[in-house]
Amino acid sequence: MYVAVKGGERAIENAHAWLAEERRGDTSVEELSIAQIREQLKLAVNRVMAEGSLYDPDLAALAIKQARGDLIEAIFLIRAYRTTLPRFGSSNPIETSEMDCERRISATFKDLPGGQVLGPTFDYTHRLLDFKLAADGETIEVPERDAVPETVPHVTEFLNKEGLIQDEAASEDTPPDLTREPLELPADRALRLQSLARADEGFTLGMAYSTQRGYGRTHAFVGELRIGAVSVEMDIPELGFAIDLGEITVTECETVNQFTGSKTEPPQFTRGYGLVFGQSERKSISMSLVDRALRWEELGEDNVGAPAQDAEFVLYHGDNIQATGFLEHIKLPHYVDFQSELELIRKLRREAMERAVPEAAE
């Protein structure tokens, strides 16, 4: 006897309860605190803030906890929360030249004003599992020195003085905002950069990697990678001056790319740019490579048909919340459409069989 499929509501409630239980795991194991996630899974927190487009380490940590460590799910929680926040204004552009750098490297010069500062990087670690970490109660001895309060000049400015690198014209235009206006093409560079800044790290990495392997090659040098805190300021019309809203940590990458000139531009170096919330080196380097690849048109380069040169392709497919939602929606029931496909296939098959039978008889 067929029983009508009812009880979606109860099924959802039960599924949520089970999910909550699974999230907590074995209750004899101590529960993770938001502070622990924020402090000890900082790079995960950074990624969630960057792709969630919301700078709030505590909320990002909460999202990671709630999402059971699924970072895309955590990003989703942040994005959905972000929707509900009223926008009361825009800050002034942050001044990364005044960054309080904790890491700053250049691959294009051996040494340079401001120095090479490795900072907290995995770069020269040997990727050996450290079993000591599995034991509890580690304390780390770190040598310290006084901070040197100095602003570190941008590497590309050295090249710019010689006219060797293409100049970026300053603009007073308000950049478009794809979280407030629908994405429309062609997208200018500011819009592309916004889109890339919140694009999926894996997607951006894959796109950037493809340019390195020859699909729209632009041969990038990391002119500079810097990570540190910058202050965010906002003009308050009633006050007539800018006030400091707080500090955020960002990663900025500027690539210097080979460029032999085109019909419109003389031979010179060109730039790719990446800026991401938190310490997110892989993402910011990837972003600057993809940014550079997407600039083929303004620089008068050839479109070789590489995916990373195709702004529509990159911008429409880089958002992991859009992508994962649409991908996973095929889990939803589609039986009405499937039913109509069934009818169609049956009909086409029936007719094909009928046609086949007389032929076989001949």
Added chain:
Amino acid sequence: MSDYNFAYLDEQTKRMIRRAILKGLAIPGYQVPFASREMPMPYGWGTGGVQVSAATLTPEDTLKVIDQGADDTTNAVSIRKFFEKTAEVGTTTETSAATVIQTRHRIPEEDLSEDQILVYQVPIPEPLRFLEPRETETRKMHALEEYGLMHVKLYEDIAKHGHIATSYAYPVKVEDRYVMDPSPIPKFDNPKMEMSAIQLFGAGREQRIYALPPYTKVVSLDFEDHPFDPSKAPHACALCGAEDSYLDEVITDDKGGRMFVCSDTDYCEKRRAEGHTGDLTKETAA
């Protein structure tokens, strides 16, 4: 959930969506870009419809949400609960009692009235997308009313299969101007789109809204010698005996047993309450 505004979205966002809806109604079938917001449900799960509903609902409205024609499919339940929580509107499963109906993949069997709004969830609003993947191109094609590619596709179907091999999301032409994707409703539902209610289509991920005012001319694309055929399973509902409703096929055992029942659960329940019976309900009664 007093922390959120009525129907989740803030008033500015709702105003922006309402503008897009009005523009859509003014140019039936035209896809209006709108700044779709991230909603607390995933893209592809009805965010467009939810945003349109949120911008449409007033506290006095009564909402019905269906997915696959049914009120109790999990995603319909989830969206209904979302509005119960964030808008505190009344909800119903009864088609005629609803003022706003959000749907995925179906149009209710019962005729809708001028007092009702039907909100569709749309995954891919662009009917030309699978013929031309570039948005920049397809927008141009709509602007120039260049729909030859679509007719060629339909013609090729006929040449290859003897039929147009599209059974859902079957393209329509609106007021002799725009070719429009009716969302993935079975083509059985296409003729119902010429109706008394307002029809609004929301595609969240693709950031498009489009609309059909009441009594808009909506023609399913076809050829004179291959007229449009809104087919369905050639059976009657096993529960209510309806022969005019769209049917789901339900597999009843692992030996090929199956039955056909109305996909519109409200329609089916209503008919059974009126005393109609189908093959199965007759047997049970006997």
